[in-house]
Amino acid sequence: MTADALPRPHCRRCDTELVNDLQLKQGLCDLHIAEYQAMRAVFYTTGAEPASPVDHGCTETAGSGFDAEHARADAHPIQLKPENVDNVAGYWVTNDLLLRSALWYASIGQPVFPCYPWEGDKAKSPLTTNGFHDASVDASQICDWWTKHPFAMIGGPVAVDETCIDVDPRNGGNLSALIDLAGVDHLPATRTVFSGRLDGGQHQFFKRPEGSYDGAKARLPRGIDLKDGGKGYTVLPPSVHPDTGGVYFYRKGTQQLCADLPVEIHHVLLAPPLRTVRPSSASNKPTSTRLRAICKRVAETPEGNRQTIGYQWAANILKTDGFPAQAWDLVEDAMREAGATQHDIDTALRERPGGERVHA
Numbered sequence: 001m002t003a004d005a006l007p008r009p010h011c012r013r014c015d016t017e018l019v020n021d022l023q024l025k026q027g028l029c030d031l032h033i034a035e036y037q038a039m040r041a042v043f044y045t046t047g048a049e050p051a052s053p054v055d056h057g058c059t060e061t062a063g064s065g066f067d068a069e070h071a072r073a074d075a076h077p078i079q080l081k082p083e084n085v086d087n088v089a090g091y092w093v094t095n096d097l098l099l100r101s102a103l104w105y106a107s108i109g110q111p112v113f114p115c116y117p118w119e120g121d122k123a124k125s126p127l128t129t130n131g132f133h134d135a136s137v138d139a140s141q142i143c144d145w146w147t148k149h150p151f152a153m154i155g156g157p158v159a160v161d162e163t164c165i166d167v168d169p170r171n172g173g174n175l176s177a178l179i180d181l182a183g184v185d186h187l188p189a190t191r192t193v194f195s196g197r198l199d200g201g202q203h204q205f206f207k208r209p210e211g212s213y214d215g216a217k218a219r220l221p222r223g224i225d226l227k228d229g230g231k232g233y234t235v236l237p238p239s240v241h242p243d244t245g246g247v248y249f250y251r252k253g254t255q256q257l258c259a260d261l262p263v264e265i266h267h268v269l270l271a272p273p274l275r276t277v278r279p280s281s282a283s284n285k286p287t288s289t290r291l292r293a294i295c296k297r298v299a300e301t302p303e304g305n306r307q308t309i310g311y312q313w314a315a316n317i318l319k320t321d322g323f324p325a326q327a328w329d330l331v332e333d334a335m336r337e338a339g340a341t342q343h344d345i346d347t348a349l350r351e352r353p354g355g356e357r358v359h360a
Contacts, residue, residue, distance in 0.1 A: 016031070076151050076245070087246045088246070093151075099146040101238055105156065110236075112135055116148075117242055124235055131159075132233035135156065151240070156233060157230070157232070159229055160229040162208050165224065166203055168201050170199065170223075171223040173201070173221070174226075177223075178224055190257050190259035191250070193251075194247075196248045211271075273314070294334075295334040298310045298331060
């Protein structure tokens with residue numbers, strides 16, 4: 001095969017062929033290079049602010065933080081990788097900055113713990129024995145951690161009186177889907193942390209009303225998850241993303257905010273009340289007529305609300321009214337015809353008798 005016949009690289013975000021040196025260097029087509037540069041401008045100029053002791057007025061560390069005087073030799077090794085330098089945009093993060101930031105969080109009562117800072121399956125996972133449950137505000141413990149684990153990301157448990165909406169664009173996450181599902185015009189300004197992946201991923205923190213959010217992930221749009229108070233953690237600024245070298249940032253002006261969770265979002269997250277099992281009557285016997293009606297409703301449920309409304313409703317009816325295993329198979333078929341993914345089906349039908357499809 002001649003050199004001319006060799007297949008050319010393609011954009012890592014789409015199938016466009018890369019034809020010039022800039023495209024080949026970035027691994028992106030012109031359209032996605034422009035989007036990336038616009039995203040950088042938002043993150044590193046008007047749209048975000050770093051969490052460093054300097055920004056918090058900690059006089060003992062004045063002159064540090066994101067200072068251009070920092071020698072690049074002291075910067076996070078992930079940031080020094082040639083393919084990541086452009087992502088850094090001059091915001092070099094040292095282990096000293098991470099330690100001082102962790103100590104600052106502790107000084108305001110936010111417990112912290114170290115997370116794995118390198119690429120791979122363990123990225124962002126806790127480096128402590130009991131995970132986020134080991135989070136501490138003890139200065140000596142924090143110093144020991146960042147001495148033992150240089151450049152560790154800063155993890156922080158979600159406060160028990162807060163909840164965090166996690167948006168992951170890589171899996172199709174978009175806040176507009178949640179806004180549409182809840183029927184609200186917008187979400188209130190609240191503390192927001194942007195991911196150092198620089199793809200728009202973010203954590204939004206809200207004051208948590210009372211109520212159980214068990215199983216909330218199944219009621220949320222694809223690519224949106226929930227990190228509930230006391231049950232999970234997030235990565236805090238100015239941690240460095242292990243894949244890009246980009247820095248985690250607060251949305252400008254939101255670091256001290258924590259808005260009330262809109263009641264409409266609260267209702268989406270709330271676990272459905274347990275239905276009282278009642279003796280079968282003529283209206284709720286597991287008949288073929290009712291099963292056909294259930295399958296019809298599943299197939300006709302609107303796109304954005306299928307899993308939340310149609311799928312969960314169908315599964316609750318099948319379980320409560322004692323439909324046989326074969327009925328669950330027919331509802332699964334209706335879900336597939338409606339465009340459900342295997343994840344949608346497994347989530348909605350997780351209480352199927354026997355745990356799996358019955359084959360004739």
